[in-house]
Amino acid sequence: MTLAKLFSLIQYPIPHHLLSRLVGLLADCRIGWLKNLLIRAFIKRFKVDMSQAVESDPRVYPSFNAFFTRALAAGARPLEDGLLCPADGTLSQWGAIDHGRLVQAKGHRFSMTELLGGDPRAATRYQSGSFATVYLSPKDYHRVHMPLAGTLTEMVYVPGRLFSVNDATTRHVPGLFARNERLVCHFETEHGPMVLVLVGAMIVAAIETVWAGQVTPQSGRVERVRFDRPIHLAKGAEMGRFKLGSTVVMAFAEKVDFDALSGKAGSPVAVSMGQRLGGEPGTSAAPATADDEATASAD
Incomplete structure (x- = not known):
């Protein structure tokens, strides 16, 4: 059995919604040191390019969710045709x-x-x-x-x-x-x-x-x-x-x-x-x- 197959199988018994709601509460947390810790760790782990965001300073975002749904700077995504x-x-x-x-x-x-x-x-x-x-x-x-x-x-x-x-x-x-x-x-x-x-x-x-x-x-x-x-x-x-x-x-x-x-x-x-x-x-x-x-x- 491949790791991909095993990963898919172990998801069936997991309480999807409970886990997601708990993570959602954490992502909405506005405790300064905690949300900054989460954001810094996420940027480092996934190599997020903050230079394209309207607000490039991750400490300014009031919560992890606000950082995650950040707006992009004007011109960062030019619209093509079609x-x-x-x-x-x-x-x-x-x-x-x-x-x-x-x-x-x-x-x-x-x-x-x-x-x-x-x-x-x-x-x-x-x-x-x-x-x-x-x-x-x-x-x-x-x-x-x-x-x-x-x-x-x-x-x-x-x-x-x-x-x-x-x-x-x-x-x-x-x-x-x-x-x-x-x-x-x-x-x-x-x-x-x-x-x-x-x-x-x-x-x-x-x-x-x-x-x-x-x-x-x-x-x-x-x-x-x-x-x-x-x-x-x-x-x-x-x-x-x-x-x-x-x-x-x-x-x-x-x-x-x-x-x-x-x-x-x-x-x-x-x-x-x-x-x-x-x-x-x-x-x-x-x-x-x-x-x-x-x-x-x-x-």
Whole structure:
């Protein structure tokens, strides 16, 4: 048995939510010496580059969570053209949604219906579209931005487990992103429907959005909020943030030509927020070879 497999197995009996809530309390601690100790240790362990932050002095942050969700200095992430990457991290999978199913990792797929909290009607919109998955590691900038301009129509909180979402767990826990607690954000764009799914993970204390503040954790049932008053967010604008790291799955009803990723299929790709991933959905038909190459990144 590999270490990765063993790591995934020992997570099943762990009290995910209790552990995460306890870590969340520690991360919100405002005792000066303790929060400074945590921040300094984290910067050293993960080699965090504070020169890109609006506030580069780690002692100024009132809590570890404030440091972790720090804002970047103006110009640190210039916005390119086309479809933008929503966050710093690792692009683990991308490509076509095949009959409503997405690639998680080699040998593992999950359904759009499951990801969206058991909503087959919403999932039908993405039956033949495209998707991309970005994993945010502990060292990354943890605010999530809009890959396209869009108008928020519905937000869905989906309860679930809190498995780790690192590479080892992704390769060994079936349906991981459709099992973990998550926040589903539906948008309408000029390029068709778009959904951003913010996936919780072990020791992720909470997920926040710019329109509702902290959203998770909540009750143990699916909760839907419709927005009658339009909430429009510009391309590249912040839409949410993670208090400790996790994953973003984005999906589009129209095909995306991931031209900026040509030749990179087969292994994870380091990405930055604002970086071009490809053309805007539906602006050009993605060639078969691009879809085949993207699918090959997991199969």
